[in-house]
Amino acid sequence: QQQVKQSPQSLIVQKGGISIINCAYENTAFDYFPWYQQFPGKGPALLIAIRPDVSEKKEGRFTISFNKSAKQFSLHIMDSQPGDSATYFCAARRNQGGKLIFGQGTELSVKP
Amino acid sequence: KAGVTQTPRYLIKTRGQQVTLSCSPISGHRSVSWYQQTPGQGLQFLFEYFSETQRNKGNFPGRFSGRQFSNSRSEMNVSTLELGDSALYLCASSPGGSTNEKLFFGSGTQLSVL
Numbered sequence: 568q569q570q571v572k573q574s575p576q577s578l579i580v581q582k583g584g585i586s587i588i589n590c591a592y593e594n595t596a597f598d599y600f601p602w603y604q605q606f607p608g609k610g611p612a613l614l615i616a617i618r619p620d621v622s623e624k625k626e627g628r629f630t631i632s633f634n635k636s637a638k639q640f641s642l643h644i645m646d647s648q649p650g651d652s653a654t655y656f657c658a659a660r661r662n663q664g665g666k667l668i669f670g671q672g673t674e675l676s677v678k679p
Numbered sequence: 680k681a682g683v684t685q686t687p688r689y690l691i692k693t694r695g696q697q698v699t700l701s702c703s704p705i706s707g708h709r710s711v712s713w714y715q716q717t718p719g720q721g722l723q724f725l726f727e728y729f730s731e732t733q734r735n736k737g738n739f740p741g742r743f744s745g746r747q748f749s750n751s752r753s754e755m756n757v758s759t760l761e762l763g764d765s766a767l768y769l770c771a772s773s774p775g776g777s778t779n780e781k782l783f784f785g786s787g788t789q790l791s792v793l
Contacts, residue, residue: 601781610683610769610784611722656722665735666712667782669722 571659573670580677586644588673590657593638597659601667602631602642605654614655615642647677680706683772683785691791697758700788704751704772710734711753712782713745716767725768728753729775757790765792 572591580586590600598619603611617624617631617640624631630643644651657670684703692698704711712735713725724737728747745755751772757764767789771782 603784608786610771610786612784613781616781658722665727666724666737667714667722668724671721 571657571668571670573657573673575673576671577674578676580647580675582647582649582677582679584647584677586647586651586675586677587641588655588657588675589639589641590670591637591639592659592668594659594661595638596661597668599660600631600633600640601658601660602629603656603658603669605656605672611656644675647675649677649679651675652677683770683783685768685770685785685788687788688786689789689791691793692760693793694760694762696760697756698760698790699754699756700768700770700790702753702755702770702772702785704753704770705783708772708774708783709751710773710775711747711751712771712773713753713755714769714771714784715739716769716787717765722769725755760792762792764790766790 574589601616602614604614605611615626615629617633619635622633628645633640655673658667660667686701710729712727714722716722726745727735731747742758747753767787769784769787771784773780773782
């Protein structure tokens with residue numbers, strides 16, 4: 568019940584295309600869902616986050632879609648650029664829990 | 680503001696030794712969390728400290744311990760190192776006032792156990 572399952576494990580997208588990464592969770596007590604971006608040699612950096620009371624949140628080229636009934640959420644990267652090539656992690660946290668439960672990560676490669 | 684600073688950046692130890700990693704949070708942040716990152720297990724929560732007290736703990740053996748000082752700086756210690764402890768250890772800080780606030784990660788300490 569504490570797991571967050573992320574897919575795909577790796578993704579190759581052409582420049583200008585849309586990158587889509589999916590996550591699913593079991594624990595209905597989760598109420599905070601962030602996405603992190605990690606470049607080699609760096610720690611994860613928060614990209615965008617959503618609470619389950621909204622179905623979509625957009626910040627620039629990054630959009631989170633959230634389906635509470637299906638217990639799924641996804642990250643869409645519009646107009647993908649080579650500079651977006653990184654590993655992306657979804658995560659979830661309980662309101663009282665404090666710790667982040669991370670998905671396994673998706674290695675995104677955007678080809679020029 | 681300076682980001683989260685972790686030292687050392689790289690560390691090589693042998694089995695059976697112990698190691699101490701250091702983390703300086705963003706100025707004003709009172710919560711420090713530690714995560715272990717490995718290719719096989721991904722990112723796993725170790726523990727969180729707030730105002731010098733451990734507030735949350737993950738499912739790691741007692742060989743992994745930590746502490747936080749009055750200036751919010753934190754250290755984690757791993758005793759009797761095993762090969763499987765080789766990992767990137769990440770420290771993250773947050774202001775500490777809310778459970779849903781943003782976490783800011785450092786670049787990590789890469790530990791290799793030979």
